[in-house]
Amino acid sequence: MDDTFEAHRAELFGAAYRMLGIRADAEDVLQEAWLRWGRVDRATVSNPRAYLFRLVTNEAIDQLRRVRARREEYLGPWLPEPLVEAAAPGEAVSVGLLVVLETLSADERAVFVLHEAFAFAHAEIAEMLGRTERAVRQLAYRARRRVQARRPHRRPSRAEHRELTARFVAAAVDGDVTALVRLLAPGVEFRADSDGRRETPREPMFGAAEVAAWFRTAAPFWPDPLTVRVVPVNGAPGALVLGGDAPFLVFALEYDEDDRVAAVYAVLNPEKLPVQNPDSAISPRTSQPSARPSSAESTCSGSASLCSEKPSTSDSITRATSAGDAATESP
Secondary structure, eight states, X not given: OOHHHHHTHHHHHHHHHHHXXXXXXXXXXXXXXXXXXHTSOGGGOSOHHHHHHHHHHHHHHHXXXXXXXXXXXXSSOOOOOOOBSOOOTTTOOOHHHHHHHTTSOHHHHHHXXXXXXXXXXXXXXXXXXXXXXXXXXXXXXXXXXXXXXXOOOBOOOHHHHHHHHHHHHHHHHHTOHHHHHHHEEEEEEEEEEOTTSSOOOSSOEESHHHHHHHHHHHGGGSOSSEEEXXXXXXXXXXXXXXXXXXXXXXXXXXXXXXXXXXXXXXEOOGGGSOEEOTTSOEEOOOSOTTOOOOOOOOBOOSOHHHHHSOOTTSSOOOBOOOHHHHXXXXX
């Protein structure tokens, strides 16, 4: 890729990922935009960044309309592909927000992403999309109203994230209804994405009692041995759960103002799970979905209750933290 495209690649990927929610789809959009950019007479382009966003956005809109037809056949809730640990600043957008963006039309989503995430003016967006500025403002208003209608959630500090998430995962794996009801917000939302490959709820669930009861039913079916890594997911609280040496699921969590879990998003579809390299680093899934990740070394550095209370489905839950976290935070 040329220097101009490469200089903006991270934020272009961020825009495409916000539009599509799947890394491979976003990369396909960037590839097509790069090919189109290669055929452009650069002398006619006064603002390369805006022009590149125009290419990416319009290609993403077309791609979104194509994939939404396929998603109608998806078994159970559809969730975006989580970005585990690897989200760059331009890529950081919570799973919860992406779920809300799925309720918008393709044009509303494009306008919201360009204006709210990348600070393009309505007039600039109108030129990119071939719409009038008035039409773009109307799209922006409708999109913003829908997004703001969702409950305001709090993003905890890194230390809080580690503690709160560890407590939730321990209770979930144990099927501890009492602990879960205490940790979950009364109106908690639970969505599990497996595309019918695992026994997960086929519709979103709401309410602390209902969600806790489901985890109690699921407790005997967690893999053994089990390893839990509390990690950022899309720049927000989350956890990677491994069964043996293979990723089993990714949790993305949202918290309310009372530090209770307001939303639980669980991705179990193997096509959306990361792979684990031999050096234990987490990477996005490559084009070889059958490749088996190697075992990661983990140490129990969580709270005393997490380390000492053994979940019924495995000998222990362990948490691995990065060297950078260990250097800046106490367990």
